[in-house]
Amino acid sequence: MPRASRLVSAVAVLALGLSACGGSSGGPATAAPGAPGVTKEPCPEAIDKSKGCIYLGAISDLTSGPFHELGAPLTRAQQAFWRRVNLQGGIGGYEVDLTRHVVDSRYDPATHQRLYRQMKDKVLALAQTLGSPTTARILPELRADKMVAAPASWVSAWEFEDVILESGTNYCFESMNAVDYAVDTWKSKSMLVVHYDNDYGADSLGGARIAAERNEIAFKTVATAPGAERQSAAVAAILADKPDLVLLTVGPADVGAILAQTSRAGYQGRFIGNTPAWSKALLEGEDTERIAAVKKQFVYVSPWKAFATDSPGHTAMRRALGAVRPNDNYTSGWVWSYPLKAVIQRAAANGDLTRDGMLKAVRQVTRIDYEGMLPAQAGDFSGDPDSAAFRGTVFNVPDPGELTGVRVARDFFTGPSARGHKLTVPCSQAS
Structure with a gap:
């Protein structure tokens, strides 16, 4: 059963506020006349000019939004990922372009929507849609357009969407694991969640509340807005309550200001x-x-290990990027690309590189080869949202001696709260 049909009402509320890659992609794939984003002409930077071109789009935060420190490197990593695909021969008689249609929404939902509307008839799929509230803004249009998209975010609502190709643990389970870790490691008995008042914040808050109730610890929240100069209320709440644990569902600049x-x-x-x-x-x-x-x-909690990790995928990423300053956001961009590659390969193998063909392929992909960057079970999308959702979280401690400033303290930890939770609705909607 398609994921989208399992939770129509809950996902509608959110909208208001893969067999593995690496298999054969078959012979030259076909696209219906006028299929968006697929041309017989080669890509602008083609390696093999005898191949056609599949155009992908990216709507990111590249310059001045609260997550531009994430958006710029992850976009570069995704471009390197698809260059590697082209160097390996492309997919189904096509190479893939992620250079022509890359735009900057600055994490503004209205801008994100406007840019999507300008791009949608020029690309086969979105290699990146950065942000939870921004992606929620265009979600009804993604569904209507049958536009498959890889999100640069981790809200649990994506588990219920056929058009969304999520990777890693969502914010809800991540926050549950954070609470369980704090109780287990530090014996925390009280907590405060400082969160953005958006989908990112709501999903994390939902998971934290569930875990706090399970662990019977005192629980308070304070909403905040992006901007280091806007954290006075959060700081005042922390100093007034003096909780054992503060969960920060914000961006890096705000973390620095609060600490x-x-x-x-x-x-x-x-x-x-x-x-x-x-x-x-x-x-x-x-x-x-x-x-x-x-x-x-x-x-710091993360859905996968850091840039310098020794895995085939991490190694391929570093080679493809070349001489760059190590940054874990490169890792995120690279990992997020594997599911879309698997879906394009499946659609190509089916001989149907169209929007309909892509959506059909999503439903056929049951396993994704992340080349060791995520455990094997993380790529199994064959079940319902509850059984398919991956729940393991990596815990990192700051370490200036490491390439990206963090060292793994606990590897893919799943606490009892995440393990025991039944994911029937997105956590932002859980009562």
């Missing part, structure tokens, strides 16, 4: 940051008090 201000005021509790909260820049600069607080008090 700097609370540490100067004497707060000694623990912080855990969701995946988008980390940047090695938190360990750099002249603010020695902030750096000391990050080293001592902060733990």
Whole structure:
């Protein structure tokens, strides 16, 4: 049964506020006359000019939004990923282009929607749609257009969408694991969630609340907005309540501002940051008090291991990128590309590189080869949302000696809260 049919009502609320890659892609695939994003003409930077071109799109945060430190490197990694695919011979008689249709929404939902509408008739699929609220804004149109998209976000609602190709653990299970880890490791008895008032924040908040109730620990929340200068209310709440644990569902600049201000005021509790909260820049600069607080008090959770990890996928990524400053956002961009590659290969093998063919291929892909960057079970999309969702989280501690500033403290941990939760609705909708 298609994932989209399993939770129509819950996903509608959100919209308002893969057999593996590596198999044969068959002979030259065909596309219906006028199929968007597929041409007989070669790609602009073709390696083999006898091949046609599959155009992919990316709507990212590249310059000034709260996640531009994520968007720019992950986009570069995705471009390197598809160059590698082309160097390996392409897919079904085509090479893949992710250079012509790359745009910057600055994490603004209205801009994201406008840019999508400008792009949608020019690409076969979206290699990237960055952000949870931005992707939710275009989700009804993705469905209507049968536009398969790889999200640069991890909300649990994506588990219920055929057009969305998610990878890794969602924010909901990530936050559950964070709470269980804090209780198990630090014996935490109280927590405060500082979160953006959007889909990213709501999904993390839902998971944290479920785990807090299961662990019977005191639980409070405070909503905040992106911007280091806007964190006074969050800082005041932390200093007033002095919780054992603060879960930060924000961006890196806001993490730095909150830790700097609370540490100067004497707060000694623990912080855990969701995946988008980390940047090695938190360990750099002249603010020695902030750096000391990050080293001592902060733990970062992630859906996969860091840039320097020894796996076939990590190794291929580093070779494809060449001489770059190590950054874990490169890793995210690379990992997010595997499911879309698997779907394009399946559609090509079916001889149907159209929107309908892509959506049909999504439903046929039951396993994805992440080349060791995720455990094998992470690529099994054959079940319902609850059985298919991957729940393991990597816990990292800051370490200036590591290439990207973090060292693995616990490897793909799944706590009892995530293990025991029945995912029947997105966590932002769970009561």
